[in-house]
Amino acid sequence: MELRQAIADYVRKSRAVHCEPEQVVITAGTQQGLYLAGRVLLSSGDRVWAEDPAYPGMTAVLDDLDLVTTRVGVDAQGIDVDAAIAACPNARAAFVTPSHQYPLGMPLSMARRNALVAWAQRSNAWIVEDDYDSELRYAGHPFPSMQGLAPSRVIYLGTLSKVLFPSLRLGYVVAPSPLIDAFAGARALLDRHSPTADQHVLAAYMREGLFEAHIRRIRGVYAARRATLIAALERHIPDDVTLQPSDQGMHLLLWLPQRFDDVQLAKSTLADGIVVRPISPMYNAAARPGLMLGFGGFEPEELEAAAIRLRSILDRNRPTRRTGA
Ligand SMILES: Cc1ncc(COP(=O)(O)O)c(C=O)c1O
Numbered sequence: 001m002e003l004r005q006a007i008a009d010y011v012r013k014s015r016a017v018h019c020e021p022e023q024v025v026i027t028a029g030t031q032q033g034l035y036l037a038g039r040v041l042l043s044s045g046d047r048v049w050a051e052d053p054a055y056p057g058m059t060a061v062l063d064d065l066d067l068v069t070t071r072v073g074v075d076a077q078g079i080d081v082d083a084a085i086a087a088c089p090n091a092r093a094a095f096v097t098p099s100h101q102y103p104l105g106m107p108l109s110m111a112r113r114n115a116l117v118a119w120a121q122r123s124n125a126w127i128v129e130d131d132y133d134s135e136l137r138y139a140g141h142p143f144p145s146m147q148g149l150a151p152s153r154v155i156y157l158g159t160l161s162k163v164l165f166p167s168l169r170l171g172y173v174v175a176p177s178p179l180i181d182a183f184a185g186a187r188a189l190l191d192r193h194s195p196t197a198d199q200h201v202l203a204a205y206m207r208e209g210l211f212e213a214h215i216r217r218i219r220g221v222y223a224a225r226r227a228t229l230i231a232a233l234e235r236h237i238p239d240d241v242t243l244q245p246s247d248q249g250m251h252l253l254l255w256l257p258q259r260f261d262d263v264q265l266a267k268s269t270l271a272d273g274i275v276v277r278p279i280s281p282m283y284n285a286a287a288r289p290g291l292m293l294g295f296g297g298f299e300p301e302e303l304e305a306a307a308i309r310l311r312s313i314l315d316r317n318r319p320t321r322r323t324g325a
Contacts, residue, residue: 003199006206007172011158014212015131016144018151019174025183026194029171030132032187033157034058034095036173037128038065040182041155042092049084049094053282055102058095058130071284074101078108081115093126094119098146099134103253103282103292105246107143117146120153127154133162135215137248138223152176160202162250162296163215170194170202222250228300229293232307238314250296253279255288259319262289269313274306 004024011017027033034057042048044066050059052071062069070088072079078101084094094116098108120127127146134142147156159171175183205211229252233243237254244253256262262278269276279290295303
């Protein structure tokens with residue numbers, strides 16, 4: 001309860017989430033929150049919306065639960081709500097990343113947020129809000145959560161993986177009051193609860209103000225690492241490889257010319273000691289090749305060296321242009 005109280009205070013203040021501590025269910029991270037949301041809210045065969053591209057850990061949950069997913073394209077304003085309604089008006093839930101679309105990085109515009117909420121209220125549908133890294137916005141304040149717009153229709157998922165560390169395996173669901181027992185019950189069926197020792201330590205860390213001080217500090221650390229990586233890429237990366245504009249998070253997205261095979265390229269970089277994630281498998285339709293570059297865990301010199309190595313890997317793996325192509 002102490003941790004639930006601390007998290008409720010934190011998300012109310014920093015994310016404009018409307019909740020009481022009783023609505024906070026501690027999870028083993030957002031991955032478990034996504035699974036719980038699917039189990040509690042939906043039945044096999046139900047229709048849902050998911051963004052295209054999307055986080056593979058989320059779409060895998062939808063597939064595992066035998067849900068019928070309509071993948072909805074995103075543009076500069078985020079998920080195209082009108083297109084979603086046209087393609088699948090009777091969906092029971094929308095799984096979205098409104099603060100920072102995964103993996104492309106744009107926030108969902110206010111007009112789209114209102115349209116999504118209006119649809120959910122009209123249709124008695126649910127919005128599952130995956131708010132995985134919104135604390136890490138470098139220009140201006142983080143966008144408020146969608147949960148604050150419609151607390152009775154939104155299931156809010158938060159994680160400590162990004163702002164603390166991923167091996168902690170702690171996160172939280174903020175559920176509408178009528179769903180608390182169902183979420184708590186489903187969570188207990190999986191593994192009863194997260195380790196209570198860790199929960200006590202985290203509660204004390206939050207209560208004493210250290211958590212918020214840590215977030216203020218890492219914003220500066222990650223902003224500097226991000227600036228280093230952007231500058232290094234601009235110096236070393238060929239002109240036909242472009243950076244996706246973004247202002248938050250712990251990764252950058254590098255677009256490759258269409259003829260590149262990003263999956264193969266990710267294997268080549270791995271063999272050379274650089275871990276990148278290919279983007280094209282995150283798409284359902286109209287896949288674009290690209291690489292996700294995480295900068296959170298690396299010192300500026302490592303990022304500079306990696307950008308130089310990435311350049312030579314790109315040159316080595318450059319597909320030869322076919323005549324007429
Ligand atoms: C968009 C998104 N959702 C969910 C997760 C899973 O988070 P967790 O580590 O809390 O399970 C991640 C982790 O990278 C993510 O990027």
